[in-house]
Amino acid sequence: MKSALPSPSSKDRLDADLVIGRLKRLQAFEIQSARLLGGWLPGIARWETKHQLGLHLWQDASHSKELRTRLWELRISNPDRGLGADIAHLVQGLAGAQEDYEFLAGVYLVFKTELVAMYTFIADQTNEVFDAPTISILRRLLPEKQAQLDWARREIPLLADTEEKQQRLQRWLTYIRSLFVEIGGLAGEPEPAPSREPATPLPGYGNPRLPFARAYRDSRFTLNLAGMPLPEENDRAGQVLFQFFNYTQEMQAVETLGSLLWETQGMEWEFYYDLARHCYDEERHSAMGEMRLQELGHKVSDFPHTVANYAWRQLIDPLRRYCVLTYVIEADSFKYKHKTYQNHLASGDLESAQAVLWDIMDETLHVRFGQKWVPALMKHYQYPGTLEALVAECRQILVENTVNPLQKKAAEAQKAAGGTAGSAGF
Numbered sequence: 001m002k003s004a005l006p007s008p009s010s011k012d013r014l015d016a017d018l019v020i021g022r023l024k025r026l027q028a029f030e031i032q033s034a035r036l037l038g039g040w041l042p043g044i045a046r047w048e049t050k051h052q053l054g055l056h057l058w059q060d061a062s063h064s065k066e067l068r069t070r071l072w073e074l075r076i077s078n079p080d081r082g083l084g085a086d087i088a089h090l091v092q093g094l095a096g097a098q099e100d101y102e103f104l105a106g107v108y109l110v111f112k113t114e115l116v117a118m119y120t121f122i123a124d125q126t127n128e129v130f131d132a133p134t135i136s137i138l139r140r141l142l143p144e145k146q147a148q149l150d151w152a153r154r155e156i157p158l159l160a161d162t163e164e165k166q167q168r169l170q171r172w173l174t175y176i177r178s179l180f181v182e183i184g185g186l187a188g189e190p191e192p193a194p195s196r197e198p199a200t201p202l203p204g205y206g207n208p209r210l211p212f213a214r215a216y217r218d219s220r221f222t223l224n225l226a227g228m229p230l231p232e233e234n235d236r237a238g239q240v241l242f243q244f245f246n247y248t249q250e251m252q253a254v255e256t257l258g259s260l261l262w263e264t265q266g267m268e269w270e271f272y273y274d275l276a277r278h279c280y281d282e283e284r285h286s287a288m289g290e291m292r293l294q295e296l297g298h299k300v301s302d303f304p305h306t307v308a309n310y311a312w313r314q315l316i317d318p319l320r321r322y323c324v325l326t327y328v329i330e331a332d333s334f335k336y337k338h339k340t341y342q343n344h345l346a347s348g349d350l351e352s353a354q355a356v357l358w359d360i361m362d363e364t365l366h367v368r369f370g371q372k373w374v375p376a377l378m379k380h381y382q383y384p385g386t387l388e389a390l391v392a393e394c395r396q397i398l399v400e401n402t403v404n405p406l407q408k409k410a411a412e413a414q415k416a417a418g419g420t421a422g423s424a425g426f
């Protein structure tokens, strides 16, 4: 009688070394994908595209984590060891686009399409009994990756909306495909030397646009140098509008964190994973503001936006920029958040109260990220002083530069109280 169990034949299945080698490269490509999307996020003008990239970079970091967990089970304690320089070469090539639609086309229509093909190949070809846990992981992450590709196929034509742009896009895709041939695809197995040639960069593409000095907005938005003015204390409707409009402005935090993902080099994998999560959370805070504005009868583009906070933060180095965000802006924000939470409850506005409560929980996590990574970055960049001195310096930088009246007020109050590191009162 025939057994109900499958009869795996190891001779026509992938061997363990090959699967492990591929998974090692794939986890690296996934975290690099999060860095790429973050780096380009400020340079992409279309509002909805920015939101989607915030989600995708978090999904990519999560996929990287799933693969690393499996590699750990397969006795690979350091999956980053022994990876080739071709990975960084490809990432630099993808980052070097000059237009947002080119960048997205290279990343989604070539790179992520290849990732999906590789995941499908491994899931189909590895041994369904010996390596079932790998198949299970790949089958779980594939639908998210497929959804990313479906989105990109709809989105890119909205950006490359003229014949000339389409031509540029095709020219860029040809170059990116030649880069893939040069490195031997995601597997890193180039053809023998005589049959391959190094990819030739396109003329005029020598200077990458990253990191972006300014953040872009599309034509629906009016830009202002200053943020929305602080309303009177007893102006309840004005206060609610101010709070939720300011949540939409957290897109600038998304952009700052995105650029940090790209600009900070040589940190351990977990730093990029936490930063990707932080970045995605800020994307959701911006979306939360937009949702509440809509419920109050407004569109996100009804009010002038500012990108000035992103711009001045780009002028300071990654260590101070990340410290300003976590140890100053986020740590100093709790007093206001708790007060408004109570005000919303007292006014019977449960919708606003819930939004603020979820935000408080996210922000508590972000301050913890700061406590975890600011000291690590101080070492990384060989900062000579103490944490207290760094935080005091960063608080002063914020007071002198921010265009958000609330941030300025909170930081000045903290300064007056002699607050330094971790003194946010939670």
Ligand SMILES: [Fe+2]
Pocket: 250, 253, 281, 282, 285, 363
């Ligand atoms: Fe936030």
Ligand SMILES: [Fe+2]
Pocket: 281, 282, 330, 362, 363, 366
């Ligand atoms: Fe935050």
